[in-house]
Amino acid sequence: MKKVLRVIGFVFGGLVVLLLFFCGYVASVGIPKYAPPITPKITVQRSEALVKRGEAIAQVQCMSCHANRDNRLTGKRLDEIPAIFGTIYSKNITQDKEKGIGRWTDGELMYFLRTSVRPDGSFVGVMPRYALMSDEDVKSVIAWLRSDRLPVQPTKEEAPEVEYSFFSKVLANTIMKPGEYPLQPILIPDSTDQVAFGKYIADGVADCYSCHSADLLDQDKLHPERSKGYYGGGIKMGSEGGKEIHTANLTFDEETGIGKKYTKAQFIQAVKMGVRPDGSILRRPMEPHPSLTDYEVGSIYEYLKTVPKLKNDIAKKNAEIGQ
Numbered sequence: 214m215k216k217v218l219r220v221i222g223f224v225f226g227g228l229v230v231l232l233l234f235f236c237g238y239v240a241s242v243g244i245p246k247y248a249p250p251i252t253p254k255i256t257v258q259r260s261e262a263l264v265k266r267g268e269a270i271a272q273v274q275c276m277s278c279h280a281n282r283d284n285r286l287t288g289k290r291l292d293e294i295p296a297i298f299g300t301i302y303s304k305n306i307t308q309d310k311e312k313g314i315g316r317w318t319d320g321e322l323m324y325f326l327r328t329s330v331r332p333d334g335s336f337v338g339v340m341p342r343y344a345l346m347s348d349e350d351v352k353s354v355i356a357w358l359r360s361d362r363l364p365v366q367p368t369k370e371e372a373p374e375v376e377y378s379f380f381s382k383v384l385a386n387t388i389m390k391p392g393e394y395p396l397q398p399i400l401i402p403d404s405t406d407q408v409a410f411g412k413y414i415a416d417g418v419a420d421c422y423s424c425h426s427a428d429l430l431d432q433d434k435l436h437p438e439r440s441k442g443y444y445g446g447g448i449k450m451g452s453e454g455g456k457e458i459h460t461a462n463l464t465f466d467e468e469t470g471i472g473k474k475y476t477k478a479q480f481i482q483a484v485k486m487g488v489r490p491d492g493s494i495l496r497r498p499m500e501p502h503p504s505l506t507d508y509e510v511g512s513i514y515e516y517l518k519t520v521p522k523l524k525n526d527i528a529k530k531n532a533e534i535g536q
């Protein structure tokens with residue numbers, strides 16, 4: 214018996230030592246750096262059509278996280294990200310050569326947006342990774358970043374440095390990994406196939422699933438439909454006035470999802486204008502998306518009809534935390 218206890222003691226002691234080593238390692242490494250990537254040699258054309266498309270995508274994506282109160286992309290505090298990840302600030306991504314991304318090449322931007330790895334090899338785990346966005350749409354965002362539009366004009370202002378929590382550092386050293394740069398071109402699906410097109414807009418462009426699923430971490434960026442609780446909602450996020458709310462269940466479950474709650478027209482109104490059929494306003498971090506077209510949002514609705522229904526009573530969960 215004594216021997217057994219001693220063996221258990223050794224094993225346990227060994228584990229504690231290993232854990233201490235691991236903690237020390239994580240604390241010293243922080244967010245890991247990878248080898249500087251070989252970025253594609255591309256030059257994105259700056260046509261007005263491409264800039265317009267990029268602007269529409271940026272209004273759904275980049276603006277909400279990078280735009281300050283004056284509507285310029287100088288970076289800001291992101292309080293919707295749960296505090297367990299640290300105090301997260303986005304960056305200045307205006308054309309300023311020192312504070313912004315004025316010195317990045319088109320290829321470096323393309324590589325970063327697809328993989329979350331900067332030209333120097335550092336890894337940004339908190340930003341969405343646009344692994345499924347078509348080449349043309351990513352290029353349109355780059356064309357917009359280079360354009361004469363006000364939000365991207367050079368500005369020196371800066372947000373404070375990100376302070377990642379120990380938890381985030383552990384994640385970045387274990388399960389969170391940069392994406393692979395795609396070897397094949399990525400094309401936009403034929404828009405007459407509304408279900409495929411809706412999936413592309415929802416998962417590839419607007420990143421709806423990353424909030425509307427069960428877990429911020431248990432997500433598959435290349436196969437979003439394998440993410441935990443895909444479109445069933447339930448992630449707790451920071452909202453107005455320091456309060457928290459759960460993301461909504463967007464599956465067509467009749468009781469707890471949107472199956473009976475929204476007609477297509479009402480869904481389009483909610484997503485574009487941020488207003489529910491009963492007139493109530495959708496709270497942050499859900500944002501109105503007026504730059505998506507009716508056809509795009511209607512296609513998301515058609516796609517959501519085909520997603521497996523999940524029972525997840527969000528109203529009850531919100532009531533439990535006093536919302």
Ligand code: HEC
Pocket residue numbers: 271274275276277278279291301302303304305306313314325331336337338339340341354358375
């Ligand atoms: C969910 C919030 C979020 C969204 C959406 C988002 N970003 Fe970011 N982005 C961040 C954060 C946070 C950082 C900085 C993280 C850090 O410093 O570790 C960042 C960093 C960057 C950087 C690196 C800048 C530098 O100097 O290191 C670039 C470039 C960038 N974002 C571009 C974009 C573009 C373009 C879009 C839209 C297609 C976008 N981001 C959408 C949160 C976001």
Ligand code: HEC
Pocket residue numbers: 415419420421422424425450458459460461462463470471474480483484489494495496497498499500502513
């Ligand atoms: C940054 C996280 C985030 C993203 C990205 C996001 N949502 Fe939301 N969404 C929320 C939250 C949080 C709520 C709950 C708001 C509330 O309860 O007031 C919500 C609510 C909704 C609702 C209302 C559902 C109901 O039951 O009344 C709809 C519809 C919706 N989102 C659709 C979308 C679509 C479509 C996209 C992609 C274009 C999207 N959302 C992207 C966080 C997000």
